Structure formats: structure tokens, C-alpha cells
Amino acid sequence: xxxxxxxxxxxxxxxxxxxxxxxxxxxxSLTLQQGxxxxxxxxxxxxxxxxxxxxxxxxxxxxxxxxxxxxNSILGNTTVLRVRTAGSAATGNFTLRVRVSQAGFSQTAxxxxxxxxxxxxxxxxxxxxxxxxxxxxQSVDLLLDVVRVNIGGTVVLGLEQQNGSALPSGLTATFSPxxxxxxxxxxxxxxxxxxxxxxxxxxxxASLGSLVRTLDFxxxxxxxxPDSDFQxxxxxxxxxxxxxxxxxxxxxxxxxxxGSIALSLERSDGTPLPAGLSATFAPQEADGTTSxxxxxxxxxxxxxxxxxxxxxxxGSLVRTxxxxLSVSDTVSLTASGATWxxxxxxxxxxQVIQPNAGSYALRISxxxxxxxxxxxxxxxxxxxxxYQASVYQLTLGEVRDLALQCPPTAPGGSFSDLSGQLSGxxxxxxxxxxxxxxxxxxxxxxxxxxxxxxxxxxxxxxxRQGTANLLAVRYQLPAPPGTVFEADRALFxxxxxxxxxxxxxxxxxxxxxxxxxxSFTATLQNPDSSSExxxxxxxxxxxxxxLFLADSQQQAANLIYRAIPSARRVSGESYLFNARETxxxxxxxxxxxxxxGLASPQNITARFLNLxxxxxxxxxxxPRASWGASYAWSGSGTRLFSLQLAQLAVAPNINLExxxxxxxxxxxxxxxxxxxxxxxxxxxxxxxxxxxxSNAPANGWQDIWNLRTxxxxxxxxxxxxxxxxxxDWLPLAQSSTPPSGINLDGFSFAAASDGGIYNxxxxxxxxxxxxxxxxxxxxxxxxxx
Numbered sequence: 160x161x162x163x164x165x166x167x168x169x170x171x172x173x174x175x176x177x178x179x180x181x182x183x184x185x186x187x188s189l190t191l192q193q194g195x196x197x198x199x200x201x202x203x204x205x206x207x208x209x210x211x212x213x214x215x216x217x218x219x220x221x222x223x224x225x226x227x228x229x230x231n232s233i234l235g236n237t238t239v240l241r242v243r244t245a246g247s248a249a250t251g252n253f254t255l256r257v258r259v260s261q262a263g264f265s266q267t268a269x270x271x272x273x274x275x276x277x278x279x280x281x282x283x284x285x286x287x288x289x290x291x292x293x294x295x296x297q298s299v300d301l302l303l304d305v306v307r308v309n310i311g312g313t314v315v316l317g318l319e320q321q322n323g324s325a326l327p328s329g330l331t332a333t334f335s336p337x338x339x340x341x342x343x344x345x346x347x348x349x350x351x352x353x354x355x356x357x358x359x360x361x362x363x364x365a366s367l368g369s370l371v372r373t374l375d376f377x378x379x380x381x382x383x384x385p386d387s388d389f390q391x392x393x394x395x396x397x398x399x400x401x402x403x404x405x406x407x408x409x410x411x412x413x414x415x416x417x418g419s420i421a422l423s424l425e426r427s428d429g430t431p432l433p434a435g436l437s438a439t440f441a442p443q444e445a446d447g448t449t450s451x452x453x454x455x456x457x458x459x460x461x462x463x464x465x466x467x468x469x470x471x472x473x474g475s476l477v478r479t480x481x482x483x484l485s486v487s488d489t490v491s492l493t494a495s496g497a498t499w500x501x502x503x504x505x506x507x508x509x510q511v512i513q514p515n516a517g518s519y520a521l522r523i524s525x526x527x528x529x530x531x532x533x534x535x536x537x538x539x540x541x542x543x544x545x546y547q548a549s550v551y552q553l554t555l556g557e558v559r560d561l562a563l564q565c566p567p568t569a570p571g572g573s574f575s576d577l578s579g580q581l582s583g584x585x586x587x588x589x590x591x592x593x594x595x596x597x598x599x600x601x602x603x604x605x606x607x608x609x610x611x612x613x614x615x616x617x618x619x620x621x622x623r624q625g626t627a628n629l630l631a632v633r634y635q636l637p638a639p640p641g642t643v644f645e646a647d648r649a650l651f652x653x654x655x656x657x658x659x660x661x662x663x664x665x666x667x668x669x670x671x672x673x674x675x676x677x678s679f680t681a682t683l684q685n686p687d688s689s690s691e692x693x694x695x696x697x698x699x700x701x702x703x704x705x706l707f708l709a710d711s712q713q714q715a716a717n718l719i720y721r722a723i724p725s726a727r728r729v730s731g732e733s734y735l736f737n738a739r740e741t742x743x744x745x746x747x748x749x750x751x752x753x754x755x756g757l758a759s760p761q762n763i764t765a766r767f768l769n770l771x772x773x774x775x776x777x778x779x780x781x782p783r784a785s786w787g788a789s790y791a792w793s794g795s796g797t798r799l800f801s802l803q804l805a806q807l808a809v810a811p812n813i814n815l816e817x818x819x820x821x822x823x824x825x826x827x828x829x830x831x832x833x834x835x836x837x838x839x840x841x842x843x844x845x846x847x848x849x850x851x852x853s854n855a856p857a858n859g860w861q862d863i864w865n866l867r868t869x870x871x872x873x874x875x876x877x878x879x880x881x882x883x884x885x886x887d888w889l890p891l892a893q894s895s896t897p898p899s900g901i902n903l904d905g906f907s908f909a910a911a912s913d914g915g916i917y918n919x920x921x922x923x924x925x926x927x928x929x930x931x932x933x934x935x936x937x938x939x940x941x942x943x944x
Contacts, residue, residue, distance in 0.1 A: 178208040182268035193277040196243045203236040217258040223248025250274045280310035282372040284365045289376045295383035298349040300481040311507025312367045313338045313847035321360040329354025335395035338847050340506040345395045345481045368849030387416040391480035398485045402458035409450045419444040420471045427466040435460035463526040487524035494534045496565030501840045503531030510841040528555040536565035545814045554824035558886040576660045577619040583667030588634040591617040594627040597705035627702035629655040633667045644710040675721035681736045684766040686715045692740030696720040699733045704940045715740040722760035733903040747915040756906030768911035773876035781834045784876045788830035796882045798823040805873045875914030882907040894938050
């Protein structure tokens with residue numbers, strides 16, 4: 160009988176369970192841009208599968224994508240899949256089929272992979288603690304980093320379950336701030352005493368317009384503690400103007416805890432506050448449920464978002480609460496006559512800004528102190544309207560307050576002709592100057608080409624009526640003839656009034672004339688004899704800036720000049736050495752210019768800057784300028800790059816100009832610039848601010864201000880070095896008349912430009928195959944030729 164029983168028991172033995180494995184990914188999908196690398200954690204849940212398993216891809220990855228497992232053979236249940244994308248990787252949505260195998264067993268699971276273009280906008284978010292745990296009835300602070308890639312704007316944050324549904328009962332969350340303009344936010348998760356004691360699968364959702372990114376993590380809720388405890392509460396997103404202070408109430412929620420709690424403020428990692436930041440509590444030893452935190456900032460405290468924490472301690476019991484202190488400063492702009500103004504702040508997005516009492520103000524708090532202004536002006540002359548879109552990319556350390564003046568829609572005043580004879584030249588050359596006009600008197604001149612009178616006549620056509628200095632010089636006979644002109648006598652009629660077409664004869668040997676004195680040199684250290692150019696030594700008065708004491712006429716060259724006697728001078732008048740050379744080949748324009756100003760005559764040396772070696776391409780249908788990354792400056796002074804673009808006849812009787820000024824502080828080591836798409840600017844009241852073409856026309860942008868992609872584009876990229884601070888130089892560069900009280904003593908300016916005509920869409924027309932004038936980076940009155 161026993162044997163029979165044994166046989167029956169053997170027949171009931173169950174079969175060995177089939178081996179299997181469940182493969183899960185964290186995160187559950189991966190999005191990379193071309194050239195990026197990302198990691199995914201693999202977790203295995205085994206069933207009847209012991210020992211070493213091997214991991215690989217069951218099918219080849221897409222072109223330009225590689226994947227490795229670190230390690231690729233494991234005895235445990237966790238490994239990391241590292242995915243790399245080449246710069247030329249195929250873009251789109253793909254699937255990586257991950258395989259786990261052992262002997263004759265294998266199991267696969269699919270990981271969604273999205274590869275985006277390197278220039279595509281992207282958001283990257285991360286938590287400082289990806290697996291937090293918290294007890295019932297308490298809260299936890301997590302630090303969320305937000306990185307914008309090729310996109311600007313306000314990010315909107317939210318917390319939800321990983322399936323996209325609302326948070327489970329008993330969990331609440333706040334972000335401080337909910338819509339960060341910068342790169343950091345505090346996520347506070349509060350757990351009710353009744354919350355489920357279990358792991359919760361949650362995810363942070365970040366969106367900027369249509370761009371959405373999520374970050375999965377697990378929150379573990381633990382049972383409530385029976386011990387005495389407390390929690391700290393406060394506003395977790397605070398702002399303060401640099402150099403000032405603020406006060407903020409602190410609440411203490413006690414749970415069966417009596418006695419004083421010592422309060423302090425420190426960095427989020429527990430280290431002391433940075434220099435320039437101090438804090439006091441009233442009271443510091445809190446016996447009750449409230450205290451007041453006062454934070455003071457020094458005037459030189461660096462701008463940024465400081466992640467701090469309030470620390471409360473009673474013996475060994477310590478609780479903390481995170482806060483973000485945004486230390487800011489304010490920049491301002493006045494733009495008289497502007498049609499449209501926008502600003503670029505901490506988020507990197509452009510947003511229309513409204514004036515307050517004629518001034519525009521922008522608060523910035525980013526660590527680089529970087530910001531931007533965009534100003535649109537218009538001017539109309541003789542029925543032709545030119546729209547000017549100017550962009551200024553600056554740092555607060557370079558420019559805090561910028562004052563700009565749009566050109567008048569039409570020049571005011573009346574205009575007349577002034578002409579006459581310039582005698583006493585002894586067969587040589589001469590020049591007459593009045594206001595912004597001048598005429599070179601040449602012995603070869605005849606009266607056969609009106610309105611030029613025969614030698615020694617002069618003719619100033621279309622001078623503005625009013626009062627200005629009427630000046631003239633006589634040049635020595637040049638040697639060799641026609642190359643370099645040096646004045647030996649001058650004539651000054653100060654305060655001469657023009658009220659209509661007038662004739663006035665001048666005598667270079669008469670009582671209003673005088674001999675120039677001394678002999679001084681203006682030397683160019685690195686001219687290029689193969690380039691076309693000019694150089695001249697001008698004498699500038701408050702009303703007339705076109706009198707040339709020495710002139711090369713044909714190329715950038717060294718000069719010898721004589722000085723105005725001190726008895727004939729007026730305070731504030733200056734000498735100015737100006738040299739320029741230009742070459743033009745295969746539609747490529749290269750130009751270099753240098754100026755030196757001085758109050759008293761002396762020997763001058765000047766040196767051209769090297770060319771930046773620029774190129775212009777289209778990226779996302781917008782111009783992108785690039786230049787030599789190792790560009791070398793010479794000397795010292797304010798430095799910036801200026802990108803100038805112009806199109807003729809964008810519409811009947813309408814021209815378009817874009818001028819972009821990029822300070823060296825704003826650029827840093829960057830050697831390229833992508834023209835902003837100002838049509839996507841946010842409207843003034845748009846919250847959150849997300850750049851989009853749909854923002855127009857609410858933002859006030861007009862299509863006529865956009866560069867046309869099917870029309871020839873004249874462009875230049877200039878490296879500029881000037882002795883004036885940027886806040887003084889930028890208004891001066893666009894001024895149509897000399898500012899009152901200007902002193903050019905010690906003024907220096909140098910620019911090296913590379914550019915040409917660009918049109919990738921259609922062949923160039925024959926009538927445009929001609930030398931362009933050198934890019935104008937100086938006001939006309941300072942560089943009239």
C-alpha cells in the first residue's frame with residue numbers, strides 16, 4: 160500500500176515554472192537632439208530566471224544612433240542603457256528593441272526614442288532628488304532645474320501621475336515659481352495624514368507653448384511618526400532689488416512640540432550665505448509659531464537666483480524649507496520717436512514692453528546680466544520710407560541706461576545754395592566747408608558743368624538755412640600731383656548766416672585768413688596698398704565738421720598736417736584723423752576704418768583692426784552670421800560686433816534696414832549670431848510668454864519689417880572697438896547732428912567689416928553687381944566721406 164501511495168504522490172508533482180522577465184525603463188521614453196547622449200535605467204523582474212543575463216538590441220538602431228549597456232551582462236536586476244546620437248543622426252520617432260537573453264531564452268521590450276534636430280527647441284528638466292520619501296502629514300521640497308535649449312519664454316510647470324491623471328487623494332503640490340522665467344523652481348509636495356502609504360508614480364510636466372517635456376519619479380509615502388515634530392512655512396519665491404532688503408513672515412507648525420526653535424538661513428547645501436547676503440530673524444529663537452525673516456543684499460551682490468533654505472533646529476531635530484531669492488536689477492531705455500519696442504529678459508524670449516513716462520524699464524536677474532532691446536524706427540524723405548529695426552544685445556555692466564533717438568520722419572528747416580569765388584589759391588587747390596556741406600576747388604574745374612562755377616569758384620548746394628561756421632583752406636601743390644593734400648592757410652567766418660541762395664567771395668590772403676603753423680604726422684601702421692581708400696585730418700567745430708587740413712583723396716596713407724593757431728580756436732574744437740580702406744571681390748566687401756581724435760595738435764599713430772572673416776547663411780529661414788572664433792583685438796576699449804543688413808524696395812517706396820549691435824560681454828566666446836524672429840515676440844500682456852508666429856498681430860509687429868527671403872540682401876559684419884563706453888557710443892553712432900558739448904579729445908574708433916550681397920534664392924541682377932559703399936558705423940557728421 161505504501162508503494163501505491165508513493166506512486167500517486169509522484170504523479171502529482173507540478174512542472175517547473177516557465178522562465179520570464181519583465182523589463183521596465185526609467186524614463187519610459189527618451190528624447191535626444193542630434194549630438195546628445197542620454198541614459199535610461201533598466202529594471203528587471205525575473206520569474207524562474209536566475210544567473211547571468213545578457214542585454215543587447217534585438218534590431219539595429221537608426222542611422223547615427225549607438226547604444227551600449229553598462230554593464231551588458233548582469234547577475235542582478237539593474238543596468239543602464241546609454242544612447243548616443245551623432246550630429247548627423249536621422250531625426251524622427253524610433254523604437255529601440257531591448258533584448259534580455261540567457262542560453263535559449265530571450266525577452267524583448269521596446270523603448271520609444273525621438274531624435275530632434277540640433278537646432279530644434281528643447282526643454283531639459285531634472286530633480287535634485289529623483290526618489291523622495293515622506294511621512295504622512297509632512298511635506299518635502301524638491302529642487303527642479305529647467306534648461307532651455309534654442310528657445311526662450313516662460314515655462315509652465317505641473318505635477319501629475321505618470322498616466323497623466325490628477326494627483327491621488329492626499330497629495331498636493333506647489334511650484335515656486337509656477338511659471339519660471341529663469342532656470343530653477345521649488346516643488347513642494349505635501350502629504351495629508353490620510354494619504355495612502357505606498358509608492359506613487361508621479362511626473363513633472365513642463366511646457367513652453369507647444370513644447371512639452373515630462374520627468375518621471377517615484378514618491379514613497381511612509382507612515383506618520385508618533386514623535387514630536389514641526390514644519391516651516393514661508394513664501395518660497397522671493398524677489399529683491401540688489402542693494403535693498405525685504406522681510407518675510409515664517410510660520411512654524413508644531414506637532415506636540417514645545418520649546419524654542421533656533422532659526423537660521425543658509426545655502427541649500429547647508430553652507431554659509433555668500434558674501435553680500437545677510438539675514439536676521441525676529442525672534443531668532445522662536446518659542447511660538449511665527450518669526451520674521453529679513454534679508455539684506457549688498458549693492459555689488461551678483462545677480463542670480465539664490466537657492467537658500469531656512470533651517471530650524473531644536474536639539475537634534477532639524478527641519479528645513481527651501482526658498483529661491485531672485486536678486487535683480489533694472490535697466491532702462493528711452494527711445495524717442497520709436498514705432499515699436501520689445502525687450503529680452505531672463506527667459507530669453509522677446510516681449511513687447513510699454514513705456515512709463517516715456518521710458519522703458521526691464522528687470523533682470525540672470526547671472527550673466529544679459530538682456531536685449533529691439534527698437535523699430537521709420538524715416539521718410541522725398542516719398543521714400545525706410546524702416547530701421549535695431550537690436551541691442553548688452554550686459555548691465557556695460558550699459559544700464561540707454562538713450563536713443565529715432566531719426567525725424569523728414570528733415571526740418573529750409574535749404575539754399577551758397578557759392579562764390581575762392582581767390583588767393585595761387586593756382587593750387589582749396590576747400591570750402593559750411594555745416595555738413597563742403598566743396599573741393601580743383602584747378603581743372605571749368606564752368607562747362609553747371610552748377611559748378613569755373614575755378615576758383617566753389618558751390619555748396621542744399622545747405623541748411625541758419626547759422627554755422629563758414630571755413631576754407633588752401634592746399635599746397637601736392638607732390639606727386641593729385642595724391643596727398645596739405646593745407647597751409649585757412650579762413651574762418653564764424654557764425655555766418657544763410658537765409659536764401661547767396662553768393663559770397665572768399666580771399667585766402669584776406670583779413671579773415673591766416674597761416675597754419677607747425678608740422679605734425681598722422682601715421683598708419685598697417686595699411687594695405689592694394690585696397691582703395693582714403694585718409695584725412697579734419698578740424699571739427701560745433702557746427703561744421705567737414706574742413707580737411709590734410710587729405711589723401713585716393714588711398715589710406717600717412718599724412719602731414721599743420722595746426723590751427725591757438726588764437727583762432729574755440730574751446731571744445733577737435734582734430735580728427737580718419738582713415739578707411741575697402742576691397743571688393745566676387746561680391747565680397749571688406750572694409751577697415753580707424754579714427755583718432757585729439758584736442759591739441761600732435762603726432763598720431765593708428766592701426767587698423769584685422770578682418771573678422773565673416774559669413775552669412777540661412778538657418779530656419781533666418782540669417783545667421785558667423786565669424787572667426789579666434790578673432791584677435793588690438794589695444795583696448797569698448798568692443799562689440801555689429802551686424803548690418805539692408806534690402807531695397809521690399810515694397811513700393813519702402814526700404815528696410817536691420818542693425819544689430821552685440822556687445823563683447825553679451826557674446827562671450829560665441830562666434831555666431833542667429834537673427835531673432837521678432838515676429839514671434841510676445842505681446843505686452845501675454846502670460847505665459849511663449850514665442851510663436853501666432854503672437855502677431857497682437858504684438859504689433861508688422862510684416863513689412865521682416866527681411867524678405869526672395870530679395871537681395873546687402874550685409875556686413877563689423878568688429879568695432881571704440882574708446883567711449885557703450886552707453887555713450889550707441890546713441891552717438893546713430894545721431895544725425897553732433898550732441899551739444901561733445902568732446903572728442905582722446906576719441907578712438909576702429910572697425911573691420913566683412914560682408915557683401917547675399918541671395919541664395921535667385922541669381923543676382925546685373926545692375927547690382929557694383930561696389931557698395933563701406934558699412935556706415937559712424938554718424939555722417941563724424942565721417943562725412
